[in-house]
Amino acid sequence: MDRLGDIRLFVEAARLGSLSAAGRQLGLTPAAASARLAKLEASLATRLFERTTRQLRLTEEGRMYLRHCMRALQALDDADAELQAGRTVVRGKIRISTTSDFGRNVLMGWLDEFNARYPEVTFALSLADSVSNLLHDDIDLAIRFGAPREDTSLIARPLATNRRVLVASPAYLTQYGEPVAPSDLSRFHCIVLTIASGPLNEWRFVRGDETADYTVPLETSRETNDGAVTRIWAVDGYGIALKSLWDIDADLRAGRLRIVLPEWRYAWDTPLHALFHRNRYRPPRVRALLDFLIERFAQVEHDWSALPGLEHE
Structure with a gap:
């Protein structure tokens, strides 16, 4: 318990930028606070702060240690609150990573809905089409198309299927016509991720x-490493793109995009997964969000049969 108190003092000192202020917050004299911090640094054989008479500044090692300490204290606070309340307490910050298009077009709205149910939850949302390193990026939950093949440090939980379709804007199809077979794609502009x-x-x-x-010829196609740009180019009439239904659901419903070659199914669909740290505690807020997302994924998938181009599947 002494070590836990030392850690709380360290976290408060980092937050307030003052060891004496952190000591007062925890009922310690300046001398006692200084002694406890010195004891913590000695036990770690690491200097956590650069101290001058005017400021307290975290070292590089201190910044790394602070991230882990904050997560550990949050987990303890979550457990205490759940035990004391006798029920699941859903509050605190959830750090989420997902792809750019899915995050902007689907997840942001769902997080707003979740917040209406659980107003004491806040989010840190990271959007990137590359796979985040959960071990180093301090992420609670990643939502990704496909699952890591060999990373035993992660748990991958299936969330939903991931139907991919060819799409183009109505204006583009009016101007250039529409392919009737995959072999016809050579006559059309294509957009590649x-x-x-x-x-x-x-x-x-x-x-x-x-x-x-x-095989889309790269020399004559538009390319981008951003899924959102792929969608925007397709909506703006620059050609045919291969997109996940999750990314373009709203565009299809609004008539901004149309499915091309609807009777041909893309062969390499990669289901959506939730990725977690295998050995990291999942607090009630993360478990509640996962249950909510599973519910929303199932609802939207059920409604896809009514989308233009998919009515008869």
């Missing part, structure tokens, strides 16, 4: 027992 492993320009489609492959 590029990820860390390279451009996603190898497209495979199935229809019953038939399989058709098409």
